[in-house]
Amino acid sequence: MNSANLLKQISDAKAKLRKSEQKVADYVLAQPNDIIHMRIVDLASEAMVSEPTVVRFCRALQYDGFQDFKLTLAQALASNSTFEQFSMNHDDTVLEFKHKIFDSMMGNLVEAREQLDDRALEEAIQAIASARRVEFYGLGASAPVCADAQHKLYRLKISAAAYSDPHMQTISAVTLGEGDVVVAISQTGTTKDLLHSVKLVRDTGATVITLCPANTPLAELATIPIFIDVEEDKDLSTLMSSRVVHLVVIDVIAVGVAMRLGPNAVEHLKTIKRSLRSLRQNDRRIRSLRISP
Structure with missing residues (x-):
C-alpha cells in the first residue's frame, strides 16, 4: 500500500x-x-x-x-515519498512546477497501477477481443482518449469508433446489440449526457466497460467496471492526470487484446509499420537538407 x-x-x-x-x-x-x-x-x-x-x-x-x-x-x-500531490503557487519557477507536475503524474500512475483490478482487465480484454463492434464514448478531456483507443484497435483490425458528441453517442447506442461493446470513459463518472448514452446501451444488451472513479453513477451502470481514482488539484483545469492514466490503461487493454488475438495480430502490426516507412523522410535526405546553404 x-x-x-x-x-x-x-x-x-x-x-x-x-x-x-x-x-x-x-x-x-x-x-x-x-x-x-x-x-x-x-x-x-x-x-x-x-x-x-x-x-x-x-x-x-x-x-x-x-x-x-x-x-x-x-x-x-x-x-511513495517522492511522488506526492501538489499545489501550485504564483512564486513557482518553471523548474519547480515542472518537477511538481512530473512527480505528481508519476505518483498517480503508480497508484492507479496498484488499484487496477486484474480480473476486470481480463474481462475487458476478452470482451473487446471477441466483440463485433467496439465504440468509445467520452466527452471533453476524455474525447482524445477515445480517439487514441479507436486508433489502437483499428490497427488490430477491430471494428471500432469513437464518439465525443452526445447526439452521435445516442445514435450509436440504439444501433448496438449483444456481442457489441461500449467503452465509456469519464474523469468524474457523473456527466449527464454520457450517463444517458450508456443507459441506452444497457437496454440493447451490449457490454459496457467503464473507465471512471468508483462509487459513481457511471460505474454503477457498467457490465465491467474499471475503477480509476486519481487525486487532482481541482483548481488547475489544465492538469489532467486522469487523462494520462486513462491513456495508459487503454495501452494495457490494447496490448492484452493483441496478445489475445495471437501471432496474426502481431504480424499485422509489423506489416503496418513497414507500410508507413514510405511516408517518412529518409534520414540521409534530412541530413543533406540541414547542411545545404
Whole structure:
C-alpha cells in the first residue's frame, strides 16, 4: 500500500470513528511523516487524547496496535515519498512546477497501477477481443482518449469508433446489440449526457466497460467496471492526470487484446509499420537538407 492509499483509508474511515479517535486521525493526516518517529505517548499527547484512544484508533483501521500501524505507515511513506500531490503557487519557477507536475503524474500512475483490478482487465480484454463492434464514448478531456483507443484497435483490425458528441453517442447506442461493446470513459463518472448514452446501451444488451472513479453513477451502470481514482488539484483545469492514466490503461487493454488475438495480430502490426516507412523522410535526405546553404 502506498501512502496515498493509507491516508485515504484513514480519511474515508474518519466519519465512523469516535470523536476522540477522530482527533488522532486528524493529527495523522496532518503530520504523517512525524508519526513514524513517535511513541504512543507522544501521539496521544499531541492529539490530546489518551493512549488507549490511540490503540482503539489503530484497531478501528484493522491494525493490531500502534506499532503495527506505524510500521505500515513508514513502509507506505518510504515507497511513495517522492511522488506526492501538489499545489501550485504564483512564486513557482518553471523548474519547480515542472518537477511538481512530473512527480505528481508519476505518483498517480503508480497508484492507479496498484488499484487496477486484474480480473476486470481480463474481462475487458476478452470482451473487446471477441466483440463485433467496439465504440468509445467520452466527452471533453476524455474525447482524445477515445480517439487514441479507436486508433489502437483499428490497427488490430477491430471494428471500432469513437464518439465525443452526445447526439452521435445516442445514435450509436440504439444501433448496438449483444456481442457489441461500449467503452465509456469519464474523469468524474457523473456527466449527464454520457450517463444517458450508456443507459441506452444497457437496454440493447451490449457490454459496457467503464473507465471512471468508483462509487459513481457511471460505474454503477457498467457490465465491467474499471475503477480509476486519481487525486487532482481541482483548481488547475489544465492538469489532467486522469487523462494520462486513462491513456495508459487503454495501452494495457490494447496490448492484452493483441496478445489475445495471437501471432496474426502481431504480424499485422509489423506489416503496418513497414507500410508507413514510405511516408517518412529518409534520414540521409534530412541530413543533406540541414547542411545545404
